[in-house]
Amino acid sequence: MKQMMIKSASTSYPIYLGKDLLINLDQYIDPTYSSILVITDQTVATYYLDKVIKALKQFPVNQVVIEPGEQSKSIESFYDIHTRAISFGMDRHSLIIALGGGVVGDLAGFIAATFMRGIDFIQVPTTILAHDSSVGGKVAINHHLGKNLIGHFYAPKAVIYDVSTLHTLNTREIRSGYAEIIKEALIWDEAFFNDLLLTNIYQTDDQTRVNHLYHGMRIKANVVQKDEKEQDIRRYLNLGHTLAHALEQQLGYGQLTHGEAVAIGLLFALYVSEDVYQNKHAYQPLLGWLKKHDYPLTIPETNVNELIKRMKTDKKVVNRHIQMVLLKSIGQPVIKSFTDREVRDFVTLFLADLEKGIYT
């Protein structure tokens, strides 16, 4: 088992990364909690809920099983789970466990942050994508006008990452998760990026996957430790995300997974970066790699003005200008401000090129 500590100005918590952690979950949990609420989704529940409940038999345990997918990060399910938590008799000494991927972690974490003004929670990720979302304390629900617009920074007490759960992921979930690992490599570590370009992510052994996850989480940890509240370098982790969030919303959540949208967003960031900084390093190799792994790269016909409008309700907007993370080179991210018109031109050209299969 690998272990690391996340330390920031306001908090510190451990990450445990290894095999078969779920069956001994109680070993990582303070026995004095008055009760535990496990929040998970239907897919994860089928595989792992019984195992988790069994491991927690020394506690009074309740469970809430949500529908899988972004639509569960709504104000309605937020309120509904609060109702249930109150009805279960939970108090300020209760614990919430987020068992699942990013949706479960974001929603359960935001409920923990707001239940009776904040109770403890533990992230138990079961997807590759959640290696990213489970670290750093970002929790949120969606607003109908934008993704993750209602939320908070609220760190978990621990992240307990049982990589054995990754065996039940399908190819779509694997590629969704690896998009965030690619992102971490792009902003921080060129050697890691080149290593990933040589990897077939559908045929990695457990040890390689653990190494990739560990490396990605290490990068994330380095960033969020220095800037917990996203006032400075943490913004680099948004590489590819402004377009990604707008696409996810515009196409309807579920059309593209978060990671698939991020993959397109990363390509776009490289497309703009190569134009702005006249470097030609990463766009083409990444495009080739994404194609090899069957990432969806053609987007259904899309209203670009609508897309720009969505990009402008993003949290990264400052004084109504869209802020994009670009790369001067791999490992050298910068923030650049663009007018609507500039972004519109880039998006239009980018989508047209993708459509035509033109490799710039």
Place this chain on the structure above:
Amino acid sequence: MKQMMIKSASTSYPIYLGKDLLINLDQYIDPTYSSILVITDQTVATYYLDKVIKALKQFPVNQVVIEPGEQSKSIESFYDIHTRAISFGMDRHSLIIALGGGVVGDLAGFIAATFMRGIDFIQVPTTILAHDSSVGGKVAINHHLGKNLIGHFYAPKAVIYDVSTLHTLNTREIRSGYAEIIKEALIWDEAFFNDLLLTNIYQTDDQTRVNHLYHGMRIKANVVQKDEKEQDIRRYLNLGHTLAHALEQQLGYGQLTHGEAVAIGLLFALYVSEDVYQNKHAYQPLLGWLKKHDYPLTIPETNVNELIKRMKTDKKVVNRHIQMVLLKSIGQPVIKSFTDREVRDFVTLFLADLEKGIYT
């Protein structure tokens, strides 16, 4: 003008307390905010909104005016104000100003805590009651199963308290506010309590009122500085509040103001304290003082079991036992755990005695 700093583990912020601060509001606000949203209610808006908007003319300013009263601290208005804030084009560098009493402060503060994962806000209290709620960073909305159950600890950047606004308060609002000042005196300062017992709160001059507010806020500041997250001595500030919250809810918000409910809750806490600790200091003098000031002390016929059930969904419950703040003597609060049956017996006797006008 009086000034004090609130310093706690995670934050520090100033309180300005004086006359005619609203007209110079801009002097207390960082000029680099990208925009400001003023949240207030219809009553306060009539008197002070124009003045505030005028004082902020150097900023892009938007406003949201809610209905006065607890019913506005709902999940619906929470979401609706988020929608409007997004539509106004607010970003992470925007500021929220809570102009009003406790309801406005709690709601606006919780929106600030959750808008794009948290933006700055400033408390501008306009009631006596809000001298309490504006300090200490408690923000929340109500759940239909309990008051303030969804919220967070989120400190304002400043509290700007213009006591000139208190001239427009009616007698009901004055007595509501003084209940919290009485509470602060009871948990901390016997001399202050005795001083208040000699005061006619409807006939105090500005200077006396400022002194009472300053003294109350000083007590609150002392407590929250030592225990921001209510894990220890901050719980003493809940004196009278477990019954008060249950009563407010059971009778329907608006029947009793928060402070009127707190006054009854304080009496109840003294009633139980005198029984448990066999001291006879405060119940009777407080009862006399409350009667003299026309606090409503007879409660419409009430289902006691229902009341106990509500007290049990309070945030102060631990392992399903009701935690009551009692006073060993004035200035010496303690927390004591009670079973349902014990609380039921006390509540029944207390209400019967109040009804009969028996002074124990």
